[in-house]
Amino acid sequence: MSASVLAKFAGLAEQRRVLLGGGRDPFGVVFEHALSATEAVVDGRKVTLFGSNNYLGLNHDPECLRAAAEAARSEGTGTTGSRIANGTYGLHAELEAELAAFFGRRSCMVFTTGYQANLGMLSVLAGKDDVLLLDADSHASIYDASRLSQAQVIRFRHNDPDDLDRRLRRIGEIPGSKLVVVEGIYSMLGDAAPLAEFVEVKRRAGAALLVDEAHSFGVLGEHGRGLAEAAGVEADVEFVVGTFSKSLGSIGGYCVSDAEGFDILRVACRPYMFTASAPPSVIASTRAALARIARDPGLRQRLWENARRFYGGLENTGFRLGPRVSPIVAARMPDVPTAVAFWNALLDRGIYVNLTLPPATPDGQPLLRCSVTASHEVAQIDAAVAGFAAVAAALRLSLAAPSPAAG
Amino acid sequence: METDPQAITRLLIDTLAANPRVTREITAETVIVDDLALDSLAVMNFVMEIEDRLDVSVPLDRLAEIRTIGDLAGCLAELAGQR
Numbered sequence: 001m002s003a004s005v006l007a008k009f010a011g012l013a014e015q016r017r018v019l020l021g022g023g024r025d026p027f028g029v030v031f032e033h034a035l036s037a038t039e040a041v042v043d044g045r046k047v048t049l050f051g052s053n054n055y056l057g058l059n060h061d062p063e064c065l066r067a068a069a070e071a072a073r074s075e076g077t078g079t080t081g082s083r084i085a086n087g088t089y090g091l092h093a094e095l096e097a098e099l100a101a102f103f104g105r106r107s108c109m110v111f112t113t114g115y116q117a118n119l120g121m122l123s124v125l126a127g128k129d130d131v132l133l134l135d136a137d138s139h140a141s142i143y144d145a146s147r148l149s150q151a152q153v154i155r156f157r158h159n160d161p162d163d164l165d166r167r168l169r170r171i172g173e174i175p176g177s178k179l180v181v182v183e184g185i186y187s188m189l190g191d192a193a194p195l196a197e198f199v200e201v202k203r204r205a206g207a208a209l210l211v212d213e214a215h216s217f218g219v220l221g222e223h224g225r226g227l228a229e230a231a232g233v234e235a236d237v238e239f240v241v242g243t244f245s246k247s248l249g250s251i252g253g254y255c256v257s258d259a260e261g262f263d264i265l266r267v268a269c270r271p272y273m274f275t276a277s278a279p280p281s282v283i284a285s286t287r288a289a290l291a292r293i294a295r296d297p298g299l300r301q302r303l304w305e306n307a308r309r310f311y312g313g314l315e316n317t318g319f320r321l322g323p324r325v326s327p328i329v330a331a332r333m334p335d336v337p338t339a340v341a342f343w344n345a346l347l348d349r350g351i352y353v354n355l356t357l358p359p360a361t362p363d364g365q366p367l368l369r370c371s372v373t374a375s376h377e378v379a380q381i382d383a384a385v386a387g388f389a390a391v392a393a394a395l396r397l398s399l400a401a402p403s404p405a406a407g
Numbered sequence: 408m409e410t411d412p413q414a415i416t417r418l419l420i421d422t423l424a425a426n427p428r429v430t431r432e433i434t435a436e437t438v439i440v441d442d443l444a445l446d447s448l449a450v451m452n453f454v455m456e457i458e459d460r461l462d463v464s465v466p467l468d469r470l471a472e473i474r475t476i477g478d479l480a481g482c483l484a485e486l487a488g489q490r
Contacts, residue, residue, distance in 0.1 A: 153467040
């Protein structure tokens with residue numbers, strides 16, 4: 001009985017066996033101990049983390065740690081309830097008010113994970129008569145949300161405002177509403193949406209716009225509010241969704257908006273209503289991290305200095321990367337076996353990066369996806385670049401000629 | 408714009424035959440995911456190519472119900488006919 005239930009995974013199991021041929025399981029790494037924002041222990045050895053999405057390094061920030069510990073001691077380890085029952089503490093309400101203020105928006109809803117924030121917002125906003133328009137390279141949580149929604153779902157070409165425009169024209173006049181979804185920074189290649197152009201298109205069509213700033217919050221914009229701030233179009237973005245599990249160093253998600261009557265969603269949005277709320281320690285450290293981001297633009301400056309150093313280092317070594325400098329630096333690999341061997345060899349040298357494979361990657365191409373943090377030391381970055389170069393040489397990977405700007 | 412299911416089937420087969428990743432013979436009965444060994448992303452990208460040729464958008468919720476090349480041609484013909 002159980003064998004037949006799992007029979008449909010035979011193909012996936014075979015792909016997985018091939019992946020394991022390189023030695024380790026790339027999707028089953030155990031970090032025996034997390035030592036700091038940039039180091040952990042794997043297989044009993046210290047490794048440097050270049051695949052953590054921990055952009056500002058705040059998960060080991062002393063103030064955030066103290067806030068989490070104090071909240072756990074005074075308020076307990078978990079809320080044991082959902083937001084609409086016994087799971088909304090003063091801490092949750094305060095964080096919502098602080099996030100709304102940070103974004104200069106009227107309302108905020110906090111979710112237990114970033115995944116649930118997308119699942120909840122898209123499924124509740126796009127109803128039966130509505131059309132949801134998704135960028136082709138959207139994160140899995142956006143695709144999953146579209147399946148939970150009752151709306152018609154249309155996919156447009158990645159970062160292509162003209163394609164969105166064509167598809168909006170094809171829809172024409174409908175009784176329901178149109179909701180366009182894009183991301184601030186795309187998690188695979190680190191590229192950003194051409195948001196001002198998207199805004200123009202959606203205004204012409206009378207559509208609403210939701211921007212997922214998961215990877216751009218705390219990273220882009222003069223105040224760290226993300227791509228909408230950087231592009232100067234916040235007034236035209238009806239909904240911003242984001243996560244606590246990247247630059248804020250904990251776990252959770254949110255949506256901020258100026259929409260009139262937004263709070264009705266608290267009793268309509270199922271992924272908000274039917275799961276336990278985040279524990280006090282998580283909410284408390286998130287508040288401390290948000291306060292730090294608000295008062296310390298130096299964090300963002302260090303992040304970008306590190307991103308430029310790492311991106312520049314790999315580019316000068318001859319790796320083919322994403323289109324522009326970003327805290328997400330993705331090295332393109334020619335094929336899956338090379339990517340797996342490269343990933344294992346980097347870990348042998350004490351460098352952890354994310355191995356990402358199609359169909360999770362665009363263009364059907366495997367990537368060694370790296371992320372840089374504000375906490376990386378220059379020496380760690382230079383050592384990682386040297387490690388990439390050494391592994392490329394050992395595997396005889398053909399690289400582009402070093403650029404004249406090298407050094 | 409083309410609205411005939413047979414002609415659209417022909418267009419689908421010709422487009423797929425030009426894809427180097429697709430090696431086997433294709434008919435209206437070919438099951439897109441299983442027989443052509445295309446992953447979910449490759450299928451969506453293939454459909455996007457066809458959408459531009461026919462000036463239609465296939466909603467992903469409709470695409471989820473489609474199994475064969477013939478099913479896809481029928482869906483595209485219906486959408487093109489509504490224009």
